[in-house]
Amino acid sequence: MKKVICLGLPGSYSHIAGENYFNNKEEFISSESFDGIFDAIDKKDAEFGILPLENSLSGSIYQSYDLLMDKSLKIVGELEQKISHCLYMKGKGEIKRCFSHPEVFKQCRNFFKKNPHIEQIYFADTSSAALMLSSKGTENDSAIGSPRLTKLYGLKLIEHDIQDNPNNYTRFVVVGNKMNKPGNKVSLVFSVENKPGSLFRTLEPYSRLGLNLTKIESRPLFGKPWEYIFFVDLVLKDHQNCLKTLLAEMKEHVNFITVLGLYKKGRIYES
Amino acid sequence: MKKVICLGLPGSYSHIAGENYFNNKEEFISSESFDGIFDAIDKKDAEFGILPLENSLSGSIYQSYDLLMDKSLKIVGELEQKISHCLYMKGKGEIKRCFSHPEVFKQCRNFFKKNPHIEQIYFADTSSAALMLSSKGTENDSAIGSPRLTKLYGLKLIEHDIQDNPNNYTRFVVVGNKMNKPGNKVSLVFSVENKPGSLFRTLEPYSRLGLNLTKIESRPLFGKPWEYIFFVDLVLKDHQNCLKTLLAEMKEHVNFITVLGLYKKGRIYES
Numbered sequence: 001m002k003k004v005i006c007l008g009l010p011g012s013y014s015h016i017a018g019e020n021y022f023n024n025k026e027e028f029i030s031s032e033s034f035d036g037i038f039d040a041i042d043k044k045d046a047e048f049g050i051l052p053l054e055n056s057l058s059g060s061i062y063q064s065y066d067l068l069m070d071k072s073l074k075i076v077g078e079l080e081q082k083i084s085h086c087l088y089m090k091g092k093g094e095i096k097r098c099f100s101h102p103e104v105f106k107q108c109r110n111f112f113k114k115n116p117h118i119e120q121i122y123f124a125d126t127s128s129a130a131l132m133l134s135s136k137g138t139e140n141d142s143a144i145g146s147p148r149l150t151k152l153y154g155l156k157l158i159e160h161d162i163q164d165n166p167n168n169y170t171r172f173v174v175v176g177n178k179m180n181k182p183g184n185k186v187s188l189v190f191s192v193e194n195k196p197g198s199l200f201r202t203l204e205p206y207s208r209l210g211l212n213l214t215k216i217e218s219r220p221l222f223g224k225p226w227e228y229i230f231f232v233d234l235v236l237k238d239h240q241n242c243l244k245t246l247l248a249e250m251k252e253h254v255n256f257i258t259v260l261g262l263y264k265k266g267r268i269y270e271s
Numbered sequence: 272m273k274k275v276i277c278l279g280l281p282g283s284y285s286h287i288a289g290e291n292y293f294n295n296k297e298e299f300i301s302s303e304s305f306d307g308i309f310d311a312i313d314k315k316d317a318e319f320g321i322l323p324l325e326n327s328l329s330g331s332i333y334q335s336y337d338l339l340m341d342k343s344l345k346i347v348g349e350l351e352q353k354i355s356h357c358l359y360m361k362g363k364g365e366i367k368r369c370f371s372h373p374e375v376f377k378q379c380r381n382f383f384k385k386n387p388h389i390e391q392i393y394f395a396d397t398s399s400a401a402l403m404l405s406s407k408g409t410e411n412d413s414a415i416g417s418p419r420l421t422k423l424y425g426l427k428l429i430e431h432d433i434q435d436n437p438n439n440y441t442r443f444v445v446v447g448n449k450m451n452k453p454g455n456k457v458s459l460v461f462s463v464e465n466k467p468g469s470l471f472r473t474l475e476p477y478s479r480l481g482l483n484l485t486k487i488e489s490r491p492l493f494g495k496p497w498e499y500i501f502f503v504d505l506v507l508k509d510h511q512n513c514l515k516t517l518l519a520e521m522k523e524h525v526n527f528i529t530v531l532g533l534y535k536k537g538r539i540y541e542s
Contacts (some may be wrong), residue, residue, distance in 0.1 A: 033380070057329045102373060102395055109304070118414075122393030124373055167492070199487070200478035207471035216470070216490045220327065221438070234347075271455065 001027045005037050005046035009127035011149040017081040017172040020269040034063050043178055046257065049175045055083070057107065060217055065189070065231060067176070070259045075187055075261025077174035080268040085144050087111075087165045088130065088155035090228045093139035097121055099129035100144040103184045108144060111162045118142070147271055152180075164183060169268070173212070173261070183262035184236050185214070185234040186243055190257035192227045198253060199230070205249040206234060210241060235265060272298045276308050276317035280350060282420040288352040288443040289321040291540040301452045302412045305334050309342045312427045312448055326354070328378065331488055336460070336494035336502060339446070340530045341432070346532025348445035348456055351539040356415050356434045358382075358400065358466070359426040366429075368392055368399035371415040379415060389413075401426060418542055440539070443444035444532070454533035455484070455507050457514055461521065461528035462500045476520040477505060480513060506536060 004026045007014035015253060018028050032036045037049035051067075053061045064170045068075065085108055089095065098105075105112065105120050112118060123129035126145030129208045133143040134153035142252045143149070173187075192198035195246065199205035199218075206213060243262070250257055275297045275316035289299050300317060302308045318385045322338075325331045339346065356379055359364065368390045369376075372472065376391050383385035383389060394506035397416030404414040405424035414431065415418070421428045444458075463469035470489075477484055486504035514533070521528055 054491075057333055059333050059488075060488070062328055062330050105395075109388070120395075122373065122394065122395065124376075124391070131342045164338065171491075186508065197481070199484060200474055203471055203474070205470045210468070213470060214487050215491065217330075218484070218486050219330070220325075220442075 002048065003027050003045075003046040004048045004050065005031050005040045006050045006127045007030050007031055007037070007052070010123060011130060012127040013081060013083055013146050013170060014050050014052060014172065016077055016146055016148055017052075017170070017269070020081065021050070021077060021079050021172075021174055021266075022048075022163060027039055032052055034067055037175070038067055038073055040083040041073055041175065047176060048127060051173050051175050052170050053078075054099055054171045054215075056167055057165060058103070062154075062219065063239065064173075065219075065260075069189055069258060073174045073175040073177055074179045074259075075263055076176045076178070076180045078185070078266035079174075079262050080169050080171050080266060081271045082268070083163070083170055084147050084161050084221060085168075086147050086149070087142055087144055087162050088133065088149060088153075089142045089158050090133060090137050090155060092117050092156075093138040095142045096140040098142045098144060099123050099137070099168070101125055101129070104144050106165045107116070107165070107168065107183040110164045123227055131196075171266075174263075175261075179244065179259070179260050180264075181211070185265040186234055186236060186262050187260040188228055188232045188234075189260055190232070191227070192254055196209045202230075202250055202253040205246050206244040209236065209239045209246060211235065211242070211246070272296070273319065274298050274300055274317040275319045275321065276300050276302050276311045277321045278302055278305070278308070278323070279396045280402060282401060282415065282417055282423045282478075283396060284352060284354055284397040284417050284441060285323060285443065286398075287417055287419055288350055288441070288540070290444060291352065292321070292348060292443070292445055292537075294320075294351050300402075305338055308446070309338050309344055312344055313342075320344070322444050322446050323441050324349075324441045324444045324485075327438055328436060329374070331502065333490065335444075336490075340460055340529060344446040344448055345449040345450045345530075346444045346534055347449070347451045348534050349442060349456070349537035350441050350445075351442050353373060353438040353536060353539070353541045354434070354441055355418055355542065356439075357418050357428055357434050358403065358415055358422070358430040358433050359420060359424075360413045360429050361404060361408050361426060362410040363427075366413045367411040369413045369415060370394050370404055370408070372396055372400070377414050378434045378439065380434065381435045413444050442537075445534075446532075450530070451533050451535075454535050457505055457533050458531040458534040459503045459505075459528060460500055460531055461503070461524055461525040462498070472503075473521055473524040476517050480517060481508065482506065482513070482517070489507055
């Protein structure tokens with residue numbers, strides 16, 4: 001069995017994404033931090049890592065992009081994971097306190113408007129909130145986290161999907177230390193010359209080659225007006241040949257360009 | 272004096288941004304939530320609001336974009352505010368606990384690697400962490416937040432700029448209920464037809480008119496592959512005329528297009 005390293009404790013959305021992608025057939029280990037995932041693969045403590053790259057409610061996760069740019073790991077796969085926040089308790093008491101991450105509370109504002117007496121207690125992640133509820137919680141405590149926490153931590157599911165916006169998905173990528181060949185989707189990062197129209201000229205080959213851009217995002221270097229890097233994902237038509245042509249043409253207009261990974265376009269997992 | 276509504280308590284980065292933009296000449300009031308800012312302006316409890324739109328380390332803040340798309344308020348100004356995390360105490364004891372937002376702790380990982388004995392206590396925002404330290408903290412407690420908390424909450428500054436990455440800026444926008452005229456920067460949101468090359472055709476007028484794109488970002492509608500909206504900012508050359516031409520040309524290629532605001536390109540505030 002290969003080892004796959006995921007953020008947070010078992011039951012975190014990152015662990016769920018890993019289990020879904022690998023069909024639960026590998027051994028899953030935990031990292032407290034984004035860097036920890038890269039370090040573990042560098043040291044061969046794990047073969048693959050699961051990294052959140054963007055979320056439908058909060059956008060791109062620059063910390064992941066920065067590590068992909070700085071370190072030598074490559075994206076070798078991807079998936080979209082539905083985020084479903086569930087409310088748990090240990091017993092049946094009246095809820096007086098709730099444990100979770102501040103961002104999760106923000107995503108469940110309607111629930112707390114209806115239940116203003118419940119005190120919100122902040123944790124670094126949803127899986128450690130569930131662990132705390134399980135190990136030290138009282139019968140008036142609750143926690144919010146993924147659908148898988150109930151079995152893992154012996155908790156009682158009180159309510160499913162308590163988030164305000166049901167369209168809550170995270171795109172996770174699988175990272176490893178070898179570039180995949182072949183793949184039908186590619187992630188690029190590049191910077192363009194500091195001239196009007198540079199970006200447009202850089203994108204011209206995409207259009208001419210009939211490629212589908214699935215993401216484009218400029219990231220400003222704040223404090224340095226007019227300096228940007230761009231994150232671009234695109235789906236290839238005839239794989240490698242097309243990518244070679246594209247990269248050769250783009251190189252005429254960019255300061256630098258890095259292929260973050262070549263991989264099979266992923267699917268959506270609802271739970 | 273006009274009333275300006277900002278996120279968090281006085282001393283929050285949002286309040287600092289507001290004070291900088293308005294040269295500290297207006298009355299600043301506080302909102303606990305993003306929606307609260309829009310509600311207050313709707314009800315005429317405030318004339319302007321300060322909304323974080325993107326951060327150099329964490330990217331675009333979709334919650335702000337969603338409110339700008341859904342509600343009738345417009346962007347009337349902008350500024351870039353440096354984020355400088357400072358460590359505070361009440362007295363001179365050995366630090367055993369530290370209060371702040373989980374995201375702030377993540378941005379100060381090196382400090383906590385050097386000081387692993389310090390327990391991190393999570394708060395919803397930096398200003399409420401400072402208030403807690405000030406009102407109920409012991410001599411072994413500390414908090415992390417903006418440079419202005421020291422005076423406001425009678426705290427002692429222990430260390431300046433403890434964040435790992437000094438390139439930490441938030442772009443705030445000023446929102447109000449009337450569109451500005453004139454301005455030299457415009458923020459747009461649009462969706463393009465679901466065909467290869469649509470985005471490219473939509474951007475063609477920018478290039479031909481010699482406009483400077485300062486931001487482009489696709490936001491996927493997860494669960495609906497190939498459906499996107501785009502956020503675009505651009506600096507105009509000859510103001511209104513140019514914008515009229517651009518919008519007329521873009522309308523031929525988009526499903527919808529909304530002008531989020533027309534405003535004067537903002538400056539950078541370092542503190």
